[in-house]
Each structure stands twice: as structure tokens, then as C-alpha cells.
Amino acid sequence: MTRNDTAPYDAPLIECRSVWKVFGDRSRDAIAAIKSRGLGKREVLSEFGCVVGVHDACFTVGKGEIFCIMGLSGSGKSTLIRLLNRLIDPSLGEVLVKGRAINDMPAAELRDLRAHTIGMVFQNVALIPTRTVLENAAFGLEVQGVAPAERRRIAIDALTRVGLGDWLNRYPRELSGGMQQRVGLARALAADPEIILMDEPFSALDPLIRRQLQDEFRQLTKQLGKSAVFITHDLDEAIRIGDRIAIMKDGAMVQTGTAEEIVMNPADQYVADFVAGISRIHLVKAGSVMMPVGAFTAAPLDALPSAGLDADIDRLIHLVLASDHQAVAVIDGGKSVGVVTARTLLEGLKGDHAPAAGVA
Amino acid sequence: MDLTPWVEAFDASVDRSMAWATDNGGLFFDLVRGALEGLFDLMVDGLIFVPFWLVAIAFGGIATRSLGWKAGLASAAALAFCRVMGLWTATVETMCLVLISVVLAVIIGVPVGVVAGYSRRLTRILEPMLDLIQTLPPYIYLLPAIAFLGYGPATAIVATFIVAVPPVVRLSAHGFRMTPIEFIELGQATGARPLDAFLKIRVPFALPSVMAGINQSLMMAFGMVVIAGIVGSGGLGETIYGAVRKLDIALSVNAAIAIVILTIIIDRISQSAGNSNGGTR
Numbered sequence: 001m002t003r004n005d006t007a008p009y010d011a012p013l014i015e016c017r018s019v020w021k022v023f024g025d026r027s028r029d030a031i032a033a034i035k036s037r038g039l040g041k042r043e044v045l046s047e048f049g050c051v052v053g054v055h056d057a058c059f060t061v062g063k064g065e066i067f068c069i070m071g072l073s074g075s076g077k078s079t080l081i082r083l084l085n086r087l088i089d090p091s092l093g094e095v096l097v098k099g100r101a102i103n104d105m106p107a108a109e110l111r112d113l114r115a116h117t118i119g120m121v122f123q124n125v126a127l128i129p130t131r132t133v134l135e136n137a138a139f140g141l142e143v144q145g146v147a148p149a150e151r152r153r154i155a156i157d158a159l160t161r162v163g164l165g166d167w168l169n170r171y172p173r174e175l176s177g178g179m180q181q182r183v184g185l186a187r188a189l190a191a192d193p194e195i196i197l198m199d200e201p202f203s204a205l206d207p208l209i210r211r212q213l214q215d216e217f218r219q220l221t222k223q224l225g226k227s228a229v230f231i232t233h234d235l236d237e238a239i240r241i242g243d244r245i246a247i248m249k250d251g252a253m254v255q256t257g258t259a260e261e262i263v264m265n266p267a268d269q270y271v272a273d274f275v276a277g278i279s280r281i282h283l284v285k286a287g288s289v290m291m292p293v294g295a296f297t298a299a300p301l302d303a304l305p306s307a308g309l310d311a312d313i314d315r316l317i318h319l320v321l322a323s324d325h326q327a328v329a330v331i332d333g334g335k336s337v338g339v340v341t342a343r344t345l346l347e348g349l350k351g352d353h354a355p356a357a358g359v360a
Numbered sequence: 361m362d363l364t365p366w367v368e369a370f371d372a373s374v375d376r377s378m379a380w381a382t383d384n385g386g387l388f389f390d391l392v393r394g395a396l397e398g399l400f401d402l403m404v405d406g407l408i409f410v411p412f413w414l415v416a417i418a419f420g421g422i423a424t425r426s427l428g429w430k431a432g433l434a435s436a437a438a439l440a441f442c443r444v445m446g447l448w449t450a451t452v453e454t455m456c457l458v459l460i461s462v463v464l465a466v467i468i469g470v471p472v473g474v475v476a477g478y479s480r481r482l483t484r485i486l487e488p489m490l491d492l493i494q495t496l497p498p499y500i501y502l503l504p505a506i507a508f509l510g511y512g513p514a515t516a517i518v519a520t521f522i523v524a525v526p527p528v529v530r531l532s533a534h535g536f537r538m539t540p541i542e543f544i545e546l547g548q549a550t551g552a553r554p555l556d557a558f559l560k561i562r563v564p565f566a567l568p569s570v571m572a573g574i575n576q577s578l579m580m581a582f583g584m585v586v587i588a589g590i591v592g593s594g595g596l597g598e599t600i601y602g603a604v605r606k607l608d609i610a611l612s613v614n615a616a617i618a619i620v621i622l623t624i625i626i627d628r629i630s631q632s633a634g635n636s637n638g639g640t641r
Contacts, residue, residue: 087545115551126542130564143552143560191550 012060012096013195013227014084019057019093021079021251024050031091041250053079055251056093061195066221066228068242069253070235070274076251077231078123081197084229085118086110097195115144119188123200125180127172133159133183134168140191151190158186161220178209185217189224196221198230202237214240235274239263239283247271264288280349286311289348290330290338299325304339306331313348316340378507389508396460396514403456404449404594412443415452419625426632438621445614453595455622457513457588458581461520465577469525470570473532477566483533490526498523498584502591516585516593523584527576535569536562571634578630582623596622 022030022044030048033039041052053076061067071077082088083095086102094101097113105113114120119140127136134152135142137159141151159165162182172180181201188196198217202210218241221228232238238245239259246256247270255267263283266272287309293301305319306329319328320342330338382389407415416439424432442451476482501519509515539562547557589597596615603612 082545085549087548111551111553113551114549118549120545120549122542122546124542126540126546128543128561128564139546139560140550143547143550143556187550197549 012062013065013098014061014229015096015099016057016059016083017094017096019054019080019083019090019095020052021054021076021083021088022050022052022091024048026050027091034092041252052076052251054083054090057083057253059246059253059256061227061229063194063227064222064225066218066230066241066243068230068232068238068245069248070232070238070245071248072233075248077233077248078199079251080248081199081229081231084195084197085114085120115140115191117193118195118197119191119193120197121181121184121188121199121201123203125172125184125201127180127183127187129172132169132171133164133175136172136183137186137190139187144191154192155186155190158190159183161189162186162216176209177205178213181205181213185220189220189226194227196226196228198228200231200233203233210237211240217241235278239278247274259283260285260288281314281317282312284313284348285309286316286328286330286338286340289313289316289344290340291344293336293338296327296339296341298327301329301336301339304329306336307340308332309337313345316345320345378504382507385508392518393509393512393514396509396517397512399460400453400456400513400517403460404453407452407456408449412448413440416440416443423625423629426629431628435625438625442618442621445618447596447599447615447618450594450596450599450615451618451622453513453593454585454597454619455626457516457520457585457593457595458578458622458626461517461524461581461585462574462577464517464521465524465528465581466574469528469573469577470532473529473570473573474536474566476529476533477536477562483537486529486533490530493522493526498587499590501584502588506591511592513593515591516588516595516597519588519591520581520584524577524581527580528570528573531573531576532566532570535566535573538569539565568634571630575627575630575634578626579623582619582626586619 020031020034022034024030026048027050030039030044030050033047034044039047041055044050044052055076057080059067069077069080079088083090084097086095086105090103094103096102097117102110102113127133128139131139134155138151138155141154146154156165156168159168159182162185164179164182164186167175167179172183175183184201201217202213205213214237217228230238230241232241235245242259244256244258245262247254247262247267249270255262255271257265260283262271263275263278263280266275286307304325304327305323307316307319309330309332311319311328311330316328320326320340327339327341329336330340416436419439420432420436422432423435439451442448472486476486498519501522502515505515505518509518543561543565544557547561552560585593585595586597586600589595589599589601592598596619599615600612600619603609603615
């Protein structure tokens with residue numbers, strides 16, 4: 001089953017098609033039963049004693065996109081990310097990278113893919129203690145056989161990007177946790193991959209450093225035009241970093257969408273509990289909290305201050321407060337598409353407001 | 361039920377196979393003996409030919425480099441003291457016996473340990489063999505060795521080698537088995553070839569454990585090399601054996617001191633080699 005010849009030009013960078021991972025001695029039988037009888041996670045455990053690590057994962061990651069997978073420990077997110085560069089083989093389903101199925105890719109091609117297309121950053125950083133910062137950052141290039149002078153130049157460049165240009169000849173143990181993780185990121189960037197897999201890279205760091213690295217990571221990824229799959233157990237982090245977020249529970253993806261979609265429209269109680277504590281001020285946009293133009297009759301529309309569809313609640317509060325009519329017209333493509341009032345803002349902040357427009 | 365006939369039959373078959381090996385493997389054993397004794401004589405003659413103070417200074421220098429000048433000075437002085445006790449030749453012989461045995465143990469033991477570190481099946485086969493070697497009284501190894509190789513240093517080297525191999529194999533295997541999983545994943549995720557992953561990831565992590573194995577091996581060898589005095593190994597072991605038979609307590613104490621000196625010097629130097637590999641360069 002090869003698809004490389006039929007891959008469309010604008011194929012997503014990563015595509016998961018009904019991927020399962022089942023752990024256990026009888027995983028083969030379990031997989032057969034899943035295929036033939038459509039067994040679920042619970043049945044697989046009771047009938048075969050096998051644990052389902054990843055349960056029917058389907059998603060795509062587009063070029064330039066940062067895709068966050070959020071889940072608590074044991075939700076299967078670390079397994080899932082390892083399926084994307086085949087550190088773990090899927091039990092069922094297929095993973096396509098740039099339109100090419102990696103399931104039965106020969107060893108040499110797989111090595112090439114890992115070396116040039118998919119980089120990875122680990123939760124415990126994995127810097128080799130006997131190597132300097134520079135030598136660690138150059139590790140990927142070294143095993144690819146890049147000449148010493150060349151890999152030195154590239155590694156210095158990558159370290160400079162993450163702000164460690166002055167630490168080249170230090171050893172990992174001389175660096176703080178945040179700096180070590182920057183080296184990990186520089187090591188991944190040095191190989192210039194199109195996709196970076198981030199396996200809970202910041203979860204061991206203290207909150208201030210973590211936030212700083214989150215912002216730097218997002219900025220750097222966007223600036224370099226990379227795509228990323230980012231694993232985290234922290235919804236705030238997922239919202240800060242991700243263009244889209246998938247929420248995982250017990251190996252299954254419960255919901256996938258933008259931060260706003262997930263916060264405004266949680267798919268089930270589990271997600272709702274998660275997003276309950278999230279501040280909506282910067283997350284929810286005018287498109288989600290406006291009311292239809294026709295429903296607003298207190299003042300003529302052209303007397304209102306205006307804002308775009310993507311103005312966040314913080315900005316809308318300022319505009320509404322400054323307006324004589326306590327309302328803001330939402331403009332899209334030169335036309336008024338809705339009105340935001342103090343009331344709609346409060347409903348949006350409260351959270352169980354069912355948006356009239358703007359959210360799929 | 362009387363099992364005596366079976367026991368006798370077993371013993372007889374052991375005797376027969378020993379006899380068969382001696383009869384048919386004569387050329388092989390002569391070669392082994394020749395090679396080991398040749399190497400031993402060459403090393404001993406070389407070190408005896410050099411003035412003793414040069415050897416003492418050389419060891420002092422090595423100890424200074426790895427342990428500091430105090431240890432260096434103490435090592436040189438302690439070796440000179442062996443000469444003062446009139447035991448220089450015996451000390452040099454013992455050192456050569458130990459070094460040859462341990463080098464052989466490393467040459468054989470490290471590769472076996474590396475493979476065992478990767479292969480669970482080999483580990484399962486090796487484990488009971490190593491257990492057996494380490495539980496049997498070390499004297500046992502003198503018997504087959506003397507049967508095949510005769511009285512002399514070759515027998516001592518082979519018996520010492522047998523005793524020195526298990527720690528090298530065990531700790532090498534342990535070192536290669538214990539590479540943290542995230543570093544193995546690092547090798548895979550960067551697209552490293554298996555050889556690169558071995559040399560650049562497995563080896564740095566395994567090295568401290570391998571070095572600890574070599575250190576253990578040296579200590580086992582020092583224990584065995586004294587026992588091997590019984591089979592005419594030469595060196596301090598034979599001095600002690602002779603002194604014990606003549607009840608020459610003074611001489612046996614002197615030789616024991618020389619053994620302790622040699623053991624401590626080599627132990628400390630090999631230990632620091634292991635430590636320096638674990639941290640910074």
C-alpha cells in the first residue's frame with residue numbers, strides 16, 4: 001500500500017489515519033478483534049488483558065502549524081508522539097509524513113526522515129553529559145556525517161538563536177534546567193527539520209522560565225516556518241503555544257480545535273472541567289461573543305466604534321467602556337457583521353453562552 | 361538405590377575427557393603455554409632490566425597524574441620499599457602476572473559483556489556460568505590449568521584469567537544495558553546509524569561501569585595470583601607459599617606487605633581512571 005505517488009501537492013505534513021497502539025502480550029489478537037469486531041478500550045483490556053495506549057487517533061498537522069496534544073499522564077500522548085517518527089510502531093492504522101506512509105519504510109529511509117524531516121525534543125532533555133553544549137547541539141549533524149567545521153557553524157548558529165551563544169564550551173551540568181532545554185531545542189533546530197516533535201519539553205521547568213520558553217518557542221517556530229507537534233499536560237501551555245489543540249483522554253482524542261473553539265464549545269464534561277479555569281480574556285474573540293446586527297436597536301451602527309472579528313475580549317471591554325452606547329460594531333470585509341455589548345461580553349466571559357456565529 | 365556407579369562413571373568420563381584433551385590438544389596447549397610464558401618473560405625481563413628507580417618513578421608519575429602528587433610520591437616510595445625488602449623481582453613478576461591476566465580478561469570480557477548488554481538470551485546463558493565461576497573455590501582452576509599447561513606462570517595466568525573475567529563481563533553488560541531510555545530514543549530520533557548510536561551514546565554511558573568492572577577484575581586477580589603461587593607462578597605468591605612451608609614468618613610478612621602495596625597502587629590508579637571517565641574530561 002504505497003501512497004507516495006498519489007500524494008497531492010498540498011498534502012498535510014503529518015497525517016494520522018485511525019492509528020491504534022495496543023500494548024501487551026496478546027496485542028496481536030486484540031488488534032484482530034478491534035479490526036473484526038470493533039472492540040473498544042475497555043473490552044480489549046477485559047478480554048485480552050492489553051492496554052490501549054492510543055485509541056483510533058485521526059488528525060493532520062499542516063505546514064507551519066503548531067499542533068498541541070494535551071492530556072494528563074497516562075492519556076497516551078507520549079505514545080502518540082512516538083508513533084509520528086516511529087520510535088514506536090503503530091498496531092493498526094497508518095502515519096503519513098509528507099504524504100508518505102512511514103509504517104513499513106525501510107531502515108535507511110526512516111533514518112533519513114528522522115535526520116532531516118522530523119526533529120525531536122525530549123522531556124528530560126537528554127543532553128550527553130560528557131559533551132559540551134556545542135557538541136550536544138551538533139550531535140544530530142555529527143551522526144549525519146556533516147563535516148566538523150560545517151556542523152560547528154550550524155550548531156553555533158542554532159545556539160545563538162536560542163540565546164546560548166556564550167555557553168558553547170560549557171557542560172550540560174553547568175546549565176540551569178531552562179538553558180538545558182534550550183540546548184535540546186537548538187540540537188533539534190540544527191538539523192533544520194520541517195517538523196519538530198516536542199515531548200513535554202517544558203514541564204520540568206519553573207513557571208516563569210516555562211512561560212518565557214513557551215513564547216520564545218512559538219516565535220522561533222513561526223519565524224523559521226517550522227511545524228510542530230507539542231505534547232503537554234498543561235492546558236494553559238497548549239493555549240499559549242498551539243494553533244490547534246487536541247485533548248486526549250484514555251488514549252482517545254476527545255476534541256480537536258483551536259483554543260477558542262475548545263474553550264467556547266467543550267465537547268464533553270471532561271473537556272468542560274478542564275477549560276473551566278481558563279481565562280477567556282485573550283482567548284475569546286469578537287466573532288464568538290457578538291450578537292446579530294438586527295438584534296441591536298439602541299443606536300445606529302455607524303455611531304458605534306468598530307473592531308475586527310479577531311479582537312479579543314480584553315480589547316472589546318476597552319472599546320465598549322469608551323463608547324457612548326456601550327456597544328461595538330464588529331466589521332468584517334467592510335461590513336458590519338455583529339454587535340458586541342456589555343451584556344454579550346459578560347456572557348462570553350461566563351462561558352456557557354452558545355455563540356451565534358463565528359464558531360464551527 | 362545405589363548411585364555410586366553413576367558417580368564413578370561420571371568421574372571416569374571426566375578423567376577420560378581430560379586425558380583425551382591432553383593427548384590430542386598437546387600442540388594447542390604447548391602453543392598457549394609458549395605464548396603466555398614468552399609474554400610473561402619478556403615483560404618481567406624488560407622491567408627488571410630497567411633500573412628499579414625508573415619503574416618506581418614511572419608509577420609515581422602515573423599516580424601523580426591521576427591522583428595528585430602526594431599519591432605519586434607515596435607510590436614511588438612504596439615501590440622502592442619493595443626493593444629494599446629484597447622482593448623487587450617477585451613484585452615485578454606479580455605485577456606482570458596480574459596485568460597479563462586482566463588484559464586478557466578485558467579483551468575477552470568486554471566484547472562478551474557488550475553483546476550480553478544487548479541480548480537478553482546471552483545474558484540468560486552467561487549468568488549461571490559466571491555464578492558458577494564465582495562460587496567455586498578459586499583453587500579449582502589451578503587443577504585443569506596445571507594438567508594442560510604444567511607447572512609455571514602460564515598456569516597461574518590462565519587460572520587468574522578465569523577468576524578475573526566475570527566482573528568484567530558482568531559490569532560491562534550492566535553498563536550497556538543501563539543506557540537511559542531517553543538517550544536511546546535520542547539516537548533513534550536523530551537518525552543515528554547503529555554504530556554511531558553505539559559509539560556516541562552507549563559507550564559514554566557504559567564506560568564508568570566498564571571501568572568499575574576492570575577495577576574489580578584487578579582486585580580478583582591480585583587475590584588469585586597469590587594462590588597461584590602453589591603452581592610455581594613465580595612472584596610474591598610463590599614467595600609467600602615458600603615462606604609458609606619453611607615457617608619463615610618474617611619473609612611472608614614482607615611479601616604480604618609488597619602485595620598490599622602493589623594492590624593499593626593499582627586499585628587507586630584504575631579507580632581514578634574510571635571516575636575521570638564519568639564526569640568531565
